[in-house]
Amino acid sequence: xxxxxxxxxxxxxxxxxxxxxxxxxxxxxxxxxxxxxxxxxxxxxxxxxxxxxxxxxxxxxxxxxxxxxxxxxxxxxxxxxxxxxxxxxxxxxxxxxxxxxxxxxxxxxxxxxxxxxxxxxxxxxxxxxxxxxxxxxxxxxxxxxxxxxxxxxxxxxxxxxxxxxxxxxxxxxxxxxxxxxxxxxxxxxxxxxxxxxxxxxxxxxxxxxxxxxxxxxxxxxxxxxxxxxxxxxxxxxxxxxxxxxxxxxxxxxxxxxxxxxxxxxxxxxxxxxxxxxxxxxxxxxxxxxxxxxxxxxxxxxxxxxxxxxxxxxxxxxxxxxxxxxxxxxxxxxxxxxxxxxxxxxxxxxxxxxxxxxxxxxxxxxxxxxxxxxxxxxxxxxxxxxxxxxxxxxxxxxxxxxxxxxxxxxxxxxxxxxxxxxxxxxxx
Numbered sequence: 321x322x323x324x325x326x327x328x329x330x331x332x333x334x335x336x337x338x339x340x341x342x343x344x345x346x347x348x349x350x351x352x353x354x355x356x357x358x359x360x361x362x363x364x365x366x367x368x369x370x371x372x373x374x375x376x377x378x379x380x381x382x383x384x385x386x387x388x389x390x391x392x393x394x395x396x397x398x399x400x401x402x403x404x405x406x407x408x409x410x411x412x413x414x415x416x417x418x419x420x421x422x423x424x425x426x427x428x429x430x431x432x433x434x435x436x437x438x439x440x441x442x443x444x445x446x447x448x449x450x451x452x453x454x455x456x457x458x459x460x461x462x463x464x465x466x467x468x469x470x471x472x473x474x475x476x477x478x479x480x481x482x483x484x485x486x487x488x489x490x491x492x493x494x495x496x497x498x499x500x501x502x503x504x505x506x507x508x509x510x511x512x513x514x515x516x517x518x519x520x521x522x523x524x525x526x527x528x529x530x531x532x533x534x535x536x537x538x539x540x541x542x543x544x545x546x547x548x549x550x551x552x553x554x555x556x557x558x559x560x561x562x563x564x565x566x567x568x569x570x571x572x573x574x575x576x577x578x579x580x581x582x583x584x585x586x587x588x589x590x591x592x593x594x595x596x597x598x599x600x601x602x603x604x605x606x607x608x609x610x611x612x613x614x615x616x617x618x619x620x621x622x623x624x625x626x627x628x629x630x631x632x633x634x635x636x637x638x639x640x641x642x643x644x645x646x647x648x649x650x651x652x653x654x655x656x657x658x659x660x661x662x663x664x665x666x667x668x669x670x671x672x673x674x675x676x677x678x679x680x681x682x683x684x685x686x687x688x689x690x691x692x693x694x695x696x697x698x699x700x701x702x703x704x705x706x707x708x709x710x711x712x713x714x715x716x717x718x719x720x721x722x723x724x725x726x727x728x729x730x731x732x733x734x735x736x737x738x739x740x741x742x743x744x745x746x747x
Contacts, residue, residue, distance in 0.1 A: 352486055353513045355465035361725045362700060363566040365504065365559070366457070366520045368413070368473060369548070370406060371527025371682065373535055373575035374398070374692040374710075380542045384553030385696070388570070392698025393706040393742040398713050400574045402639035403604045403683045404691040406527070407440050409573035409713060410474035415454030416717025416734035420646055423453040424474075426601045430608060432647045437599070446491075449478040455729050457720050458485045461518045464726055469507045471500045472522035486516060497523055497551040505558040508566070518724060521555075523548060530576035530680040535690070567699030567723050571716060576680040577690035579661045581672060583628070586665045590625060590654065599650065602662050603683025606650035607631075615651050622652065628660045639685035658688055701743055708742060715739050 374397035377385055400409045401418050407427050408419040419425040427440045431451070438445050445451060452475050458468040462483045469487040470476035472495075476488050487507065489495075500521055507516050529544040552570075559566045587600045596618050599606040609618045615633075622631040635643050637653040656662055661681045663671075671679070684691050695711060701723045718736035721728045722743070728736065 351462040351465050351467055353465075354467050354515070354517065357725075358461075358464060358466035358517060359512055361466065361517050362723060363508070363515075363517050363564055364519070364699075364720060364723050365555075365566060365568045366413075366473070366518070366720065367552075367555075367568065367570045368410060368520070368522045369526055369570060369572045369694065370522065370524045371530045371574065371576050371680075372572035372694050373526075373530070373690065374694055376526070376541065376545055377694070380538075380545050382545050382549035384549045384556060385570075388552070388556060388568075388698055389696050391704055392568075392696060393702045393704075393708070394697075395695040395708045395711045397575075397689065397692035397710040398571060398695040399692055399710055400686050400713055402641070402686055403601060404574040404686055405601060405603075405683045406573050407474050411452065411454075411456070413571055413573070413713050413716050414456040414458075414473065414475055416714055416732035417454045418642060418714060418733050420640075420642060420644055421453065421733060423451060423646075423648075425646065425648055426599065426604070426606070428601055429599055429606060429648050430597070430650070447477045449480040449482070452478055452480045454732075456480055457717060457724075457726075458518055458520065459483045460721065460726050460729065461724060462486070466518065466724070466726075467514060467516045468518040469504075469516035470520040471495075471503055473520035476520060485518075485520070493524060497525070497548065498554070501551055501555045501558070504555060505562070508559070508562050508564060518720075523551070526572070527576070532679065534578040534678045534680045535576040536578050565700045567701045568697065569716070569720070570694065570696040571713070572693030573713075574682045574693055575689075575691045576682050577658070577684065577688070578678050579659060579681045580678045581668070581676055583660045584663045584668045584671070585628060585656060585660055586668060587662045588665050590622060590629075592621065595621060596652075598654075600662055600664075601683060602681060603656060605654040605662060606648075607652035607654060608650040609652075619652060622654065629654055629656045629662075639687070655685075658684055697742065703742060703744055706742055708739070711738060719743075 401412045405427050407424050411422050411424045415422045429438050431438055456475050459480050461468050468485040470485040471489055472491050476485050504519050525544050525548045529540055533540040595613050597608045632653050634649050634653055714734040715738040717734045718728045719739045
């Protein structure tokens with residue numbers, strides 16, 4: 321297998337290349353060496369497969385993932401937090417907190433304290449740790465003097481509580497999956513004192529293809545899945561060859577659903593800059609009334625215009641598992657009906673001009689199962705052949721803490737009891 325060549329090559333390479341993680345990754349964290357206690361702990365690789373819907377494996381049966389699941393544990397699906405968007409849910413997985421409590425409530429949102437609009441396209445904001453609440457798993461590990469590494473994960477590029485992973489990279493979607501896999505295996509060949517016990521990896525393939533072609537395009541989705549599966553197979557084999565006590569958790573932030581271009585709603589159709597400001601996330605629009613404009617006035621105005629969308633007072637909005645209290649949500653929420661989606665008029669015209677009849681979206685109420693993702697795991701901490709009902713992604717954080725031997729911080733929204741049956745007795 322190609323991965324065996326990767327492993328052999330690691331040991332034959334010259335030392336500058338062998339330790340390229342130290343050279344090209346940024347050593348920004350105090351924990352550049354493992355404490356004696358941390359050096360004796362197991363290893364954990366957290367893999368995010370962005371946009372990987374809960375039913376893809378059953379439908380297409382990719383060989384390496386299918387084998388991985390048979391020899392480990394799986395949940396029927398992984399239930400995202402609302403809104404089922406990329407940044408909020410990756411950071412929920414990393415912290416065990418709902419978006420309300422960790423602060424990243426959307427891919428775009430208004431921050432009243434900073435008086436700025438946070439956008440994932442703004443590199444300065446993405447790398448600004450003051451936006452990120454909670455204690456992500458790599459920060460918790462660092463505080464326990466445990467070396468960590470990340471080849472992309474939401475939040476890992478920012479100094480959160482002054483800390484980044486020991487080895488980390490600035491996000492670049494052009495980096496091939498093979499490079500990410502090879503780097504993870506290189507990290508695991510470092511000397512014990514500098515070898516990361518927590519590694520996070522991120523792969524965007526299924527999200528990219530799901531958005532472009534829609535999740536029901538069997539030809540394109542299967543092709544992307546099998547290529548990704550091959551990359552994962554190389555990682556799995558490489559880890560086995562190293563003979564270290566490595567646990568692997570595979571998750572996704574959300575699923576994907578098909579929307580027809582004719583069902584796009586122009587965001588401009590509900591704009592009224594004299595009454596309010598909109599923060600548009602496609603499946604959810606936050607409405608912020610202007611100073612001096614009453615909430616009732618805005619609510620009445622938008623309710624009269626409902627057409628394949630509904631308007632709610634924020635505290636009454638479906639999808640939340642709690643009563644949203646953060647001012648950053650805005651006072652009202654506009655939700656398109658399932659199968660509809662907000663977009664700029666320019667975006668709609670572009671799709672029509674390019675002959676795009678349908679595509680994939682996400683962000684809807686997690687009660688809609690198309691929004692569900694995946695949770696698979698394997699390693700010395702986990703049972704074999706265990707299947708659980710659907711689980712909420714808030715519970716992954718305390719599970720990771722247990723595997724790494726870290727004290728679970730309080731308060732968090734996740735609960736280890738929800739997943740502990742997946743672990744071998746005594747783990």
